[in-house]
Amino acid sequence: MLQDLDDGVGAEGWHGARAPDLGVFDHLARMAYDRLPGEFRRLTGDIEIRVADFADDEALDDLDIEDPFELLGLFVGVGIAQDGASPSTGQMPNRIWLYRRPILDYWTDHDETLGDIVSHVLVHEIGHHFGLSDEDMESIEAAAG
Numbered sequence: 001m002l003q004d005l006d007d008g009v010g011a012e013g014w015h016g017a018r019a020p021d022l023g024v025f026d027h028l029a030r031m032a033y034d035r036l037p038g039e040f041r042r043l044t045g046d047i048e049i050r051v052a053d054f055a056d057d058e059a060l061d062d063l064d065i066e067d068p069f070e071l072l073g074l075f076v077g078v079g080i081a082q083d084g085a086s087p088s089t090g091q092m093p094n095r096i097w098l099y100r101r102p103i104l105d106y107w108t109d110h111d112e113t114l115g116d117i118v119s120h121v122l123v124h125e126i127g128h129h130f131g132l133s134d135e136d137m138e139s140i141e142a143a144a145g
Contacts, residue, residue: 020114025051025100032119036126037143044126047077048095055099069102073121075128096125 020028029049033041054068065071077094098121107114120141127137 019104020100022051022053022100025098025103025118028115028118029098029122032115032122035119036123036140040126040140040143044129046093047126047129048093049098049122050095051098051100053099053101055097059097068099069105071099072102072106072117073098073125075125077129079129079131094129096122096129098122098125 029051033049055071055074059074060068074097098118103117103121107117123137123141
């Protein structure tokens with residue numbers, strides 16, 4: 001029965017709900033970034049955070065991914081581990097992409113909040129910028145709460 005539903009929102013709260021759009025995802029990403037430890041954020045420098053529904057065909061081809069739902073996020077640029085600490089003239093800024101539709105698809109199949117998933121993908125992609133291990137990334141996520 002509908003009155004038995006108690007998912008924190010209730011059936012009435014979901015009745016008029018729509019899937020979060022790109023603007024909401026951008027806001028979630030900014031909130032997640034702002035919660036990261038200050039020292040970590042300072043080290044990221046001028047990294048750009050972008051959101052799109054899916055990765056473009058070029059990125060999918062470069063990664064040999066056929067199903068665009070398989071890619072939740074992507075770091076594009078030169079990481080610090082690859083001597084990207086000081087960009088050369090003409091080099092595009094380092095950028096992190098978060099892909100809305102694959103993240104929403106992942107969210108439907110897992111027992112995590114959407115904000116937690118966005119945070120996880122963001123930290124994972126920033127981790128590529130630094131050349132961090134999975135353990136390092138888990139520590140940063142834990143510090144972000």
